[in-house]
Amino acid sequence: MSQYRIAIVIGSLRRDSFNRKLAGAVMRLAPPELTFKQSLIGDLPLYNQDDDGNQAPAVKRLKSEITNAHGLLFVTPEYNRSMPGVLKNAIDHASRPYGANAWAGKPAGVIGASLGAAGTAMAQQHLRNTLAYLDVPTLGQPEAFIHVKEGLFDENGDIGIEDTRKFLQNWMDHYVAWVKKLAV
Template sequence: SRYQIAVIIGSLRKDSFNRKLANAIVKLAPPEFSFKQVQIGDLPLYNQDDDGNQAESVKRLKDEISAAQGLLFVTPEYNRSIPGVLKNAIDHASRPHGQNVWAGKPAGILGASTGAVGTALVQQHLRNVLAHLDVPTLGQPEAFIQVRDGLFDEVGNIGEGSRHFLQNWMDHYVAWVKKIAA
């Protein structure tokens, strides 16, 4: 595909709603886009002492981000902020100083939560972090998704009630990546 997108999911839970959302929404993208979920669950806890000797899993993450033309973050909200596993991955791939592989990659942000704020707060925190890392993020439309019955259909596609909304989100994301990606 012309556009490879690295998908970063902020939950390690086997039945994660956010992983389900990521799996479903990529089906709404055109064929010139391909999506690959990057693994973050096997990364060590970030330790600056290891900057000169990054673990294989960290090198893999950085290679996958470097190879991508765009980023898609799909994350739950933990205690009104970024889950530690996601922040850990972001920190790893931003280092050593001067070797931040996130920089310049257009990013979309999505999140689903069981709570009524639908990840609004984590998304704002994530935007701050990504701004510092020189990652341009799609501003509109925003998508704060509350998990309810019918969000997904029987086969895991986006359910009827949210399909139009999320197709519109994807259409804007696709246009945004095409505009920004080198």
């Protein structure tokens, strides 16, 4: 395969989100054979099993984007020691109805940024547990819990701290190999 389509799911709706910035910076570290498209999740209704037989257009759009992707990249903040509700809502929608799980089999990477020194470790762990149940093979190592501090992003939105940029380049190299190994 010469091109790999990656669906990016950002767990924050905030326009100036650190994780939105991180997603942009990390995409620019990828080789040209990966193309990225953000799957929007802010317009999804709250998941309700009663709607499984007649899913909203936004849900159908999300499921189509996930189905057509070769891989997934989750970039998430941590809310109250877990993943944000908007992200869990998107995961629930695209995994339903039972037997129509759009996420299954898609190789995934999980990263996140936070002001806290522990980064997004708990959110990522909760997300990884959910993805494991949904049959999403998720890159295990290296893990990337990015501590947001002065200079992390330069004026162009790229990673401005050299050690962090090298770390994230290494993470991206592992992620690319993961996608190439597992994408169908």
